[in-house]
Amino acid sequence: MIKCVKCGEVDAIAKSGIIRGKQRFYCKRCDYYFTQPSLLSPETHHHRRHQTTIMDIASALQISKSTVSRALQGHSDINANTRKAVLDMAHQLDYQPNLLALGLAKSRSFTLGIIVPEFINSFFPYIIIGAQQVANPAGYHVIICQSNESLDTEIANTNVLMASRVDGVVASVTAETKSLDHFHKFQRAGIPLVMFNRICDGLDVSKVLVDDYDGAYRGVEHLIQQGCTRIAHLAGPQNLQVGKQRLQGYLDALRKYGLPVYDELIVYYNLTKTSAQAAARQLLELPTLPDSIFAVNDPAAIETILIAKSKGIKIPSELAIVGFSNEPTSALIEPGLTTLAQPLDEIGKTVVQLLLHEIESEDDVLVPRTEILKTQLIVRGSSLRKPLVS
Amino acid sequence: MIKCVKCGEVDAIAKSGIIRGKQRFYCKRCDYYFTQPSLLSPETHHHRRHQTTIMDIASALQISKSTVSRALQGHSDINANTRKAVLDMAHQLDYQPNLLALGLAKSRSFTLGIIVPEFINSFFPYIIIGAQQVANPAGYHVIICQSNESLDTEIANTNVLMASRVDGVVASVTAETKSLDHFHKFQRAGIPLVMFNRICDGLDVSKVLVDDYDGAYRGVEHLIQQGCTRIAHLAGPQNLQVGKQRLQGYLDALRKYGLPVYDELIVYYNLTKTSAQAAARQLLELPTLPDSIFAVNDPAAIETILIAKSKGIKIPSELAIVGFSNEPTSALIEPGLTTLAQPLDEIGKTVVQLLLHEIESEDDVLVPRTEILKTQLIVRGSSLRKPLVS
DNA sequence: AGCGCTTTCGCAACCGCTCTCGATAGGTGC
């Protein structure tokens, strides 16, 4: 049954152990060890999936794959007829270049990674759309990762992006992110990184931000102008710059207008819904209620509105509220939420522009740039105690 | 200056044309054509980006790359010490496998593609999250494409996914999608495809749907039970099954309860916001107003509420409204929107489970499966004319 | 016809990794 692959002998064959799961044989005549070649011939094995390659085009046209490659790239040293034949055949065979092979060969994936903490609220989706609007025309596509506000997931995301050999990364960190070791990987590997919105200290990279300090200041100023004096702040995590800046804007606005700062009127939350509810409750169950709340973002402000309403607190007469971000929901809720609109689309576009600039830069030393965009105060019912003077 | 690469001769050198942008030379003595080898030695060129490869590990440990590869994969025929050394070195060098190379070698990318029309509303984001919750543990990551409700973009998306050599695709088509040629590509290439929610006819693939007919029927039935008799339908595109099924459920509920069907009470919209507003206006400016509206989805229902309110129409007493999907916004708006909740998370999970099943199936012939999930009627203020009997 | 040059293409080496096949050193049983 078993024949020696060398002499064809059948009788002098002995079994000789198992090697890597396969039976191994020994021919006494040849003094030769061998394993049985796999029985199923490669022809037998039905290739269920096969996408056309340049080799398919090449053999169909009886030319070399180099020529096909160059024709597809529009190289100059290809005859016009040849190129046309190649392009036609490529179209006919429904050819799509294998980006894996292309990336491997060129050591570039033409892919950008984008890490966001979530995309349930519409803040990040809009930014992603803006980002794609710049990335796609430039020949890049985008891998979207959502860290789900979890540091572990965020670390896993960075690893996936590293493994995918993305050419650049855009990121907004989670609320729990305090250490940035996992982002240093990109720098060590020479992969440009641009952060936006949620950043934290300790990373010397380009950034795209909105003027959080200024926005917070103007939001609080607006409350003051509405006659509020006991203004609370539902603050964000202080490991994030957004959290710090908006708190600072709040504080400075109070000071500027000579209002006292009460510690019990500043509560922090970790950007989750339940935490927002807890924080809002804490504020609304104080012995002396605040007459207004400046929330670090709209989702928190909306939770506050809901809880206030459930407690029968009148908005804005008893409690004025200002948020930050201008979520679509904020216009729908009643009363409409006064908030600071961020140029979402522009953030997305700017962040990718900065990134592409760094990717395509020849310089070895890159000076990180920081773009700061302006916010716009949108006044709605939630804060309007006095008639609009305009 | 120029030396012949063969004889080293200097004087017998003549220029001989330009080849591919480079000066070419000819040595008369050797009768030999050559071009100047590129001056900048490979050492000079600073490799700004280099990520560690298995070769780096192999040479650091003085072993072969095969061994490193097998050690990393946890193969059985590797010495425990060797494996440990490899793993340690991999960790030390911060090794991340090159997914491009891996995909190329294995002809599998371990990537799933997901095409959605948009992710501004929270419907698709929740589904994506559910999908990732199944895909990631199974060792796949996900490329998210949004077609932005544009057929051209959708076609471009399919091409990108083809080029990325995804192992499978999950898709929900745009409102404009009538032809499915661009999805046939996947079938021809043997790439499994599972569609969900928004499907259209003419593609024999697995599907995950909610029972749109049943949901619509129950939504309309609810309106009837609330005493409505002149029930309008803000319908979706009829090229989509969702649109058809929900319309059919609406019609059958009317018939079942002996209510007449008025053509002017059925208006169609193309899933864009402006179109929803136009349709709602059309309904609310009829000579005889409907006493209720069943909208094909929540965004349309919400636009209807806003327009009705702006016209001073009382909800639900003058106009009862039922939507479909249970967007988070629907709970916030006033009055709360009665709607049919879909098991978003479950849709996402189911769709990927089906897909993975097909990817990992050995069978050549796959019988497409269809999973139909149930919806849940959530009654809120927008439709509640009678006290709840419970 | 011969020279010089251009146009057009093929060969082959990578990119990083997997996987098949095979080799070798040492262990075991008699």
Add this chain to the structure above:
DNA sequence: GCACCTATCGAGAGCGGTTGCGAAAGCGCT
């Protein structure tokens, strides 16, 4: 000490592209 095994590792061929380099054919000119 010898036959027989087992455990462990290396060599090398792809995967589907890109690209440097060289070759062959054809052209115009003298």
